[in-house]
Amino acid sequence: MALTTRLTWLQEKLLQNYFGGKKFSLLYKASVHGFSTVELLERCHNEGPTMTVIYSGDYVMGVYTQESYQERKEVSIILFVLQDTNISKCKMRLLIPWKSDHSGILQSCEGELLINFERKNVKVASKIIENLGLPQNNPISIQDYEVFRCEDLLDERKIEGVTVLRDSLLCTLRTHKPYGDLVPQVRILLLGPTGAGKSSFFNSVKSVFRGHVTCQALVGSDTSGISKKYRTYSIKDGRDGNFLPFILCDTLGLGEEEEGLCIGDVSCILKGHISDRYQFDSMKPITSGHQNYIGSPLVKDRIHCVAFVFDANSVEHLSPEIVVKIKSIRREVIKCGIVHVALLTHVDSMDLITKGDLIETDRCVPIKLKLKAVQREFGFALSDILVVSNYTSEWELDPVKDVLILSALRQMLWAADDFLEDLPPTEEEERMACVFILKITQGA
Amino acid sequence: MEVTTRLTWNDEKRLQKQLGNVSLSLLYKSSVHGFGLRDMVQRCSHQGSTVTMIYLKTNIIGVFMLGNYPTLSKYFEEPHYSFCFLFRSKDNITGTDTFLLNMAPEIADNQLMYRLSDETFFSLCPNNKTLYLLRSVKKKLGLFEGRTMDPFIYGECEVFRVEEFPKGINVHRDRLLEELRAYKPYEDLVSKVHILLLGPVGSGKSSFFNSVKSVFHGRVTRQAIVGSDITSITEQYRTYSVKDGIGGKSLPFMLCDSMGLDETERIGLCMDDIPHILKGCMPDRYQFNPHKPITPQHSAFITSPSLKDRIHCVAYVLDINSINSLSSKMVAKFKQVHKEVLNCGIAHVALLTKVKNYNEVMQISKMLDIPIRNILMVENYASEFELDPVKDVLILSALKQMLRAADDILEDLPLAETGKLVPFCPS
Numbered sequence: 001m002a003l004t005t006r007l008t009w010l011q012e013k014l015l016q017n018y019f020g021g022k023k024f025s026l027l028y029k030a031s032v033h034g035f036s037t038v039e040l041l042e043r044c045h046n047e048g049p050t051m052t053v054i055y056s057g058d059y060v061m062g063v064y065t066q067e068s069y070q071e072r073k074e075v076s077i078i079l080f081v082l083q084d085t086n087i088s089k090c091k092m093r094l095l096i097p098w099k100s101d102h103s104g105i106l107q108s109c110e111g112e113l114l115i116n117f118e119r120k121n122v123k124v125a126s127k128i129i130e131n132l133g134l135p136q137n138n139p140i141s142i143q144d145y146e147v148f149r150c151e152d153l154l155d156e157r158k159i160e161g162v163t164v165l166r167d168s169l170l171c172t173l174r175t176h177k178p179y180g181d182l183v184p185q186v187r188i189l190l191l192g193p194t195g196a197g198k199s200s201f202f203n204s205v206k207s208v209f210r211g212h213v214t215c216q217a218l219v220g221s222d223t224s225g226i227s228k229k230y231r232t233y234s235i236k237d238g239r240d241g242n243f244l245p246f247i248l249c250d251t252l253g254l255g256e257e258e259e260g261l262c263i264g265d266v267s268c269i270l271k272g273h274i275s276d277r278y279q280f281d282s283m284k285p286i287t288s289g290h291q292n293y294i295g296s297p298l299v300k301d302r303i304h305c306v307a308f309v310f311d312a313n314s315v316e317h318l319s320p321e322i323v324v325k326i327k328s329i330r331r332e333v334i335k336c337g338i339v340h341v342a343l344l345t346h347v348d349s350m351d352l353i354t355k356g357d358l359i360e361t362d363r364c365v366p367i368k369l370k371l372k373a374v375q376r377e378f379g380f381a382l383s384d385i386l387v388v389s390n391y392t393s394e395w396e397l398d399p400v401k402d403v404l405i406l407s408a409l410r411q412m413l414w415a416a417d418d419f420l421e422d423l424p425p426t427e428e429e430e431r432m433a434c435v436f437i438l439k440i441t442q443g444a
Numbered sequence: 445m446e447v448t449t450r451l452t453w454n455d456e457k458r459l460q461k462q463l464g465n466v467s468l469s470l471l472y473k474s475s476v477h478g479f480g481l482r483d484m485v486q487r488c489s490h491q492g493s494t495v496t497m498i499y500l501k502t503n504i505i506g507v508f509m510l511g512n513y514p515t516l517s518k519y520f521e522e523p524h525y526s527f528c529f530l531f532r533s534k535d536n537i538t539g540t541d542t543f544l545l546n547m548a549p550e551i552a553d554n555q556l557m558y559r560l561s562d563e564t565f566f567s568l569c570p571n572n573k574t575l576y577l578l579r580s581v582k583k584k585l586g587l588f589e590g591r592t593m594d595p596f597i598y599g600e601c602e603v604f605r606v607e608e609f610p611k612g613i614n615v616h617r618d619r620l621l622e623e624l625r626a627y628k629p630y631e632d633l634v635s636k637v638h639i640l641l642l643g644p645v646g647s648g649k650s651s652f653f654n655s656v657k658s659v660f661h662g663r664v665t666r667q668a669i670v671g672s673d674i675t676s677i678t679e680q681y682r683t684y685s686v687k688d689g690i691g692g693k694s695l696p697f698m699l700c701d702s703m704g705l706d707e708t709e710r711i712g713l714c715m716d717d718i719p720h721i722l723k724g725c726m727p728d729r730y731q732f733n734p735h736k737p738i739t740p741q742h743s744a745f746i747t748s749p750s751l752k753d754r755i756h757c758v759a760y761v762l763d764i765n766s767i768n769s770l771s772s773k774m775v776a777k778f779k780q781v782h783k784e785v786l787n788c789g790i791a792h793v794a795l796l797t798k799v800k801n802y803n804e805v806m807q808i809s810k811m812l813d814i815p816i817r818n819i820l821m822v823e824n825y826a827s828e829f830e831l832d833p834v835k836d837v838l839i840l841s842a843l844k845q846m847l848r849a850a851d852d853i854l855e856d857l858p859l860a861e862t863g864k865l866v867p868f869c870p871s
Binding site: 002003004025026027032033042043046047048149151155157158160161162164165339341381383384411414415418419421422424 | 457
């Protein structure tokens with residue numbers, strides 16, 4: 001029913017990126033609206049920059065123009081050809097006919113290009129064909145013909161909208177209260193392979209709330225991973241200095257065989273037995289005699305949400321040992337009743353991704369394909385896989401990245417609320433008893 | 445001269461969501477393409493569904509058309525689905541801001557209008573930049589701008605092509621939400637209807653609970669663990685209460701989730717556990733053992749369940765994609781369970797996910813011996829990032845049917861059973 005383009009998502013993406021991060025809105029389709037220059041001009045004049053796509057059997061040919069179509073006016077165009085994933089181009093000037101011209105012909109000023117709508121074919125001069133890398137095969141038949149308006153994927157209006165959204169999210173998260181005020185701060189555990197971006201994500205979160213890029217957790221490319229201690233980071237709100245309602249817990253990265261986080265340590269972390277700055281030992285889990293061991297953790301000491309962190313670019317190339325280890329840990333998390341999400345970092349460095357894609361990740365096909373790959377590999381539900389772009393080398397904040405980071409954080413806080421809401425009644429009664437005793441003590 | 449919508453980016457996303465998570469492509473903008481009816485029609489005809497946004501001084505009026513825009517030369521005999529709505533730049537969406545226009549749009553006298561037997565409900569005159577709305581339409585949209593009989597003057601008009609199809613879905617969703625919030629079990633015999641979700645491993649039982657909770661919470665939730673590998677198999681008996689929004693009161697139903705059925709003996713839900721679940725003896729959070737059913741000696745076993753503890757409706761949850769691969773053993777197991785459900789006199793429905801054609805429904809009806817009217821179709825929130833009114837309606841409709849089925853059973857209880865505190869099932 002709705003008018004749709006014949007372009008595949010990959011073709012559209014390649015053209016979007018080639019012409020500088022454009023969004024294409026389909027305006028005219030010859031097979032629906034008629035092979036007619038009159039109809040074309042009626043629908044497509046005064047639209048600003050446009051892209052015209054001609055579908056031949058073996059390739060896609062197109063005309064890109066920065067100026068509006070206006071009758072009886074010359075416009076500069078780029079004639080391009082898309083074959084597989086390669087784009088070649090040639091510049092020329094096109095003469096836009098009168099609306100009243102019923103010849104059905106559109107041609108360039110020098111005559112190198114002649115589009116005949118009535119006969120549904122295109123004639124291109126031999127030298128142009130040679131330059132574009134096409135076979136000498138004139139005239140070229142037209143199967144269909146589409147015209148798109150070209151807009152910037154990331155224009156001033158969208159940046160403003162993203163900034164408004166960023167500010168709204170900041171306010172929501174600053175004032176968030178964990179479910180039923182059961183705990184003063186929600187504990188979110190970041191787990192993942194070495195180099196996945198756990199510490200980088202923490203730094204990014206802190207940067208967003210501080211209002212400038214900051215660096216507290218050390219980040220490096222050392223293959224064994226720099227984070228060797230268990231850290232529980234409480235973050236001060238940059239504006240008024242209050243602590244934010246969550247704590248991010250960082251661990252040793254997961255490694256192969258004898259490297260990385262010891263599996264035996266995981267359940268201790270989840271239940272809240274390990275205190276800040278515990279030095280991990282890959283070979284030996286913590287014991288109850290250790291000075292960092294918390295014998296009787298309260299609800300506030302335990303982990304309320306687990307985020308499995310993966311680098312979007314390397315998540316599909318993890319070794320089988322690490323995959324098995326992650327699945328094993330996920331089962332442990334489920335046994336403890338803790339809600340979990342998956343966090344894909346560095347989506348901005350994925351192939352074909354531009355910044356414009358980051359403001360609507362749910363409509364971006366390469367990102368969707370990546371999420372499906374993660375789902376297949378680890379079994380996470382699609383709605384539990386979040387995407388972010390960490391701050392790694394920038395000096396200034398970017399509202400687009402901020403929104404991704406804050407949205408992911410909001411999902412984690414919601415997940416933690418779900419966990420707290422689902423706690424067995426005894427846990428809640430225990431807390432109420434503590435509060436009661438505390439009040440008695442204060443009253444004395 | 446830039447061809448860009450006047451909507452802020454956030455408002456555009458809000459509009460997309462209101463129309464059912466659609467894509468919008470701007471086709472016509474009056475300040476660029478001309479304030480003439482012909483200018484509008486020549487760009488908007490033969491584009492599929494459209495939404496026309498009319499910017500008044502302080503309000504934005506929208507008109508969604510499911511069918512093609514009318515043309516200058518053609519008179520539409522057949523009415524098709526349209527609705528007129530007041531677009532609000534804030535998150536609360538109410539159903540009273542929409543007026544259904546079940547009549548054909550037409551072009552006449554330089555106007556785009558909806559009229560029925562000499563009464564004009566809606567009339568847009570681009571040449572004069574005026575919008576006329578019938579008094580009842582104004583009232584429905586809550587518009588009091590300007591004097592009663594005068595047409596509005598608008599500053600801008602934009603038409604978008606709508607990709608994907610809303611069907612007044614928000615109105616329907618809101619109505620269903622209200623019905624379910626206000627629902628009371630038959631003659632208040634129980635305060636909450638207990639709905640048991642039963643089905644093979646991976647059929648979407650826990651997903652359905654999460655989806656129901658998501659609808660009432662207004663955001664995607666993940667209380668029941670969901671996934672697509674062996675790690676996420678449900679192993680505990682859970683009775684989930686659903687709250688109406690954050691900090692809201694509990695809704696009048698509980699969803700009970702159990703271990704999945706497996707065709708192999710001693711794997712999945714133990715058959716002897718089922719009568720205990722149905723009678724209401726199974727405690728919340730009971731850890732299932734595929735090899736051994738619960739016994740009355742268990743510390744948390746409910747020895748004298750009352751009517752309120754029982755299961756009042758059973759929903760068999762099936763992924764339609766795996767129906768054809770159901771083994772004869774699994775079908776036999778289903779029949780065994782179904783026999784137990786019938787013995788206990790409990791209402792039952794089948795809940796299918798991702799149905800594509802009617803033949804599949806017929807197949808289920810025959811296989812499980814369940815009437816067609818008791819087969820419901822939903823799509824869980826397993827692959828979406830935001831709430832979707834279309835899915836909401838499917839989920840809420842299914843829930844409504846379950847509650848109705850439970851009511852039928854409660855109504856049919858012998859009088860003696862409603863007052864007694866003895867188990868209903870034959871021993």
